[in-house]
Amino acid sequence: GQQLNQSPQSMFIQEGEDVSMNCTSSSIFNTWLWYKQDPGEGPVLLIALYKAGELTSNGRLTAQFGITRKDSFLNISASIPSDVGIYFCAGITGNQFYFGTGTSLTVIP
Amino acid sequence: DAGVIQSPRHEVTEMGQEVTLRCKPISGHNSLFWYRQTMMRGLELLIYFNNNVPIDDSGMPEDRFSAKMPNASFSTLKIQPSEPRDSAVYFCASIKQGAVYGYTFGSGTRLTVV
Numbered sequence: 001g002q003q004l005n006q007s008p009q010s011m012f013i014q015e016g017e018d019v020s021m022n023c024t025s026s027s028i029f030n031t032w033l034w035y036k037q038d039p040g041e042g043p044v045l046l047i048a049l050y051k052a053g054e055l056t057s058n059g060r061l062t063a064q065f066g067i068t069r070k071d072s073f074l075n076i077s078a079s080i081p082s083d084v085g086i087y088f089c090a091g092i093t094g095n096q097f098y099f100g101t102g103t104s105l106t107v108i109p
Numbered sequence: 110d111a112g113v114i115q116s117p118r119h120e121v122t123e124m125g126q127e128v129t130l131r132c133k134p135i136s137g138h139n140s141l142f143w144y145r146q147t148m149m150r151g152l153e154l155l156i157y158f159n160n161n162v163p164i165d166d167s168g169m170p171e172d173r174f175s176a177k178m179p180n181a182s183f184s185t186l187k188i189q190p191s192e193p194r195d196s197a198v199y200f201c202a203s204i205k206q207g208a209v210y211g212y213t214f215g216s217g218t219r220l221t222v223v
Contacts, residue, residue, distance in 0.1 A: 033211045042113075042200050042214030043152075088152070090211070097142075097212065099152045 004100035006089055012106045019076040021103045023089030031092035032065050032072040037102075038085045046087075047074070079107050111135075113215035115201050121221045127189040130218045133182055134203030142212060143176055143186050144200040152200070158184065159206055170195075191222045 006023045013019060023032070031050055035043035047058050049065035049072060056063055062075045072089055084107050089100040114133040122128050134141045142157040156166040161178045169176070173192070178184040188195055198219050202212035 035211070035214075040216075040219075042202070042217050043212075044214070045211040048210055095206075097154070101151050 006100035010104040028069040029091030033090040035088040115215035125190040130186040132201030138203035
């Protein structure tokens, strides 16, 4: 199946720092999604991107749909302790969802 | 809207026992997905249904796993007999077919087989 590679695999940052993570694929996707999973919960949708080059914000979160349609980026500005969790990218092509391997974020107060 | 509801939240069972996980999708969503999450393999799609019909079960590990969706508001994932390697968090997710805003996930069932 499709492989979505997320990097970095894990991050340890100080509160207040900005965070950047990305997701790459060898295949083209029509839609990119970013999810956050809190400990003990299911993933929750953060941002959806629908066309190449699109830049979308949701509060302190900003995500971009790469021009090549093979990648996407998520930035978190001014991190806070509740940002801790695992962030997943997902690509959609046709009716198929493909999830990335996840980026684990730890925010140190 | 109550979201996707899964039960139980936690299940501990002995090897060889039958395990049944339950899911109630969001009303109006006609596609339902079962995922398994482990540290080693991340999120794996097991099976998905459109309009209560199984479309792709290629992710089901083996014959010990079976899933049903008898109606639009209920689905089960059954493991019989269970094995320790089945220990994982099992998520159910639903979406309205054709929508592009992404799945809504349930809170998951954490299964431990001892």
